Amino acid sequence: AKAWALKKHFDGLPKASDLELITTELPNLKDGQLLLESVFLSVDPYMRPYSQRDMKEGDIMVGTQVARIVESKNPAFTAGTFVVARGGWRTHFISDGKDLLLLPSGWPESLPKSVALGTVGMPGLTAYFGLLEICKIKPGETVLVNAAAGAVGSVVGQIAKIGGCKVVGSTGSDDKVAYLKSIGFDEAFNYKTVASLDEALRKASPDGYDCFFDNVGGEFSSVAIHQMKMFGRIVVCGAVSQYNNTVPQKGTFVQFPIVFKQLRMEGFIVTNWYNRQEEALKALLKWVVEGKLKFHEHITEGFENMPMAFIGLFKGENLGKAIVKV
Numbered sequence: 001a002k003a004w005a006l007k008k009h010f011d012g013l014p015k016a017s018d019l020e021l022i023t024t025e026l027p028n029l030k031d032g033q034l035l036l037e038s039v040f041l042s043v044d045p046y047m048r049p050y051s052q053r054d055m056k057e058g059d060i061m062v063g064t065q066v067a068r069i070v071e072s073k074n075p076a077f078t079a080g081t082f083v084v085a086r087g088g089w090r091t092h093f094i095s096d097g098k099d100l101l102l103l104p105s106g107w108p109e110s111l112p113k114s115v116a117l118g119t120v121g122m123p124g125l126t127a128y129f130g131l132l133e134i135c136k137i138k139p140g141e142t143v144l145v146n147a148a149a150g151a152v153g154s155v156v157g158q159i160a161k162i163g164g165c166k167v168v169g170s171t172g173s174d175d176k177v178a179y180l181k182s183i184g185f186d187e188a189f190n191y192k193t194v195a196s197l198d199e200a201l202r203k204a205s206p207d208g209y210d211c212f213f214d215n216v217g218g219e220f221s222s223v224a225i226h227q228m229k230m231f232g233r234i235v236v237c238g239a240v241s242q243y244n245n246t247v248p249q250k251g252t253f254v255q256f257p258i259v260f261k262q263l264r265m266e267g268f269i270v271t272n273w274y275n276r277q278e279e280a281l282k283a284l285l286k287w288v289v290e291g292k293l294k295f296h297e298h299i300t301e302g303f304e305n306m307p308m309a310f311i312g313l314f315k316g317e318n319l320g321k322a323i324v325k326v
């Protein structure tokens with residue numbers, strides 16, 4: 001079996017040389033265990049801060065994959081079944097079956113199983129709970145989302161449209177702007193080329209924003225929070241612009257609009273909502289099957305290219321969900 005280990009803690013933007021491809025021997029299966037083979041692996045921005053906080057050098061990178069059961073000594077699972085597993089960056093691994101998740105029932109044969117790592121998986125759940133439970137969107141409201149063409153952002157915008165909202169998205173290339181318009185965003189702009197972020201946000205919604213789904217943090221948030229409407233809600237989902245900072249960025253102050261517009265700002269972690277994941281995955285899958293929720297995948301071929309796919313997240317190389325196909 002092959003695996004990617006953290007050779008050296010990242011310093012700034014991750015480098016391929018910070019990771020090491022290693023070969024491991026897997027022991028024979030014991031009763032209750034299964035042997036799994038990764039088919040699609042997910043690379044996600046959270047792996048960057050997670051590695052810093054929760055991993056030591058030499059550990060295998062954390063992560064989720066769609067895997068096929070090669071051999072089973074666990075009566076609850078049969079060989080050949082595909083599952084979503086938290087096996088880390090490994091080609092093969094052994095599980096006791098406890099944290100394996102079957103694909104939601106009714107998964108169409110024509111739908112790639114990799115979507116269980118994106119729109120009908122963790123990023124989709126993040127969009128679903130963040131928007132419906134934290135922002136609590138209402139029809140007619142205006143929703144702003146950044147990193148809008150990514151795995152979470154693209155689902156946020158489309159669920160907001162399903163919910164009857166006006167949606168504004170910010171992203172890092174003109175192609176991504178065109179993609180956002182093609183999937184129903186009312187307004188979208190390239191934050192890298194606008195002369196003024198403040199003006200771009202004002203132009204996209206002169207009346208301001210009821211809900212701001214923040215994936216990026218940093219300067220973008222400092223500017224956007226000033227354009228919230230009265231009683232607006234800000235869901236702090238991520239801060240991808242900050243993950244590679246070696247010195248924490250100190251920003252402009254946002255307390256003034258928060259007080260006087262009586263805004264609510266709330267951070268959340270999707271796993272805290274996993275007691276309701278069955279219901280949410282069912283809804284996400286239904287929307288995908290009905291064509292109401294479009295998905296795009298950025299697929300990198302080859303397990304040896306995991307580092308490249310991961311680093312690409314911080315350069316905006318992915319449109320939609322970044323996936324590695326073994």
Ligand code: NDP
Nearest residue numbers: 147150151152171172215237238239240241268269270316
């Ligand atoms: P994406 O698919 O959106 O990939 C990351 C994207 O972020 C890139 O494509 C790039 O798009 C953008 N980006 C990268 N660096 C910067 C930067 N310096 N400034 C602005 N944009 C940048 O990833 P996900 O959808 O998986 O994750 C989006 C966010 O949601 C992340 O912050 C992640 O940590 C967070 N998250 C939080 C969860 C939670 O439970 N709270 C769960 C899952 C994700 P572009 O071309 O637009 O710049």
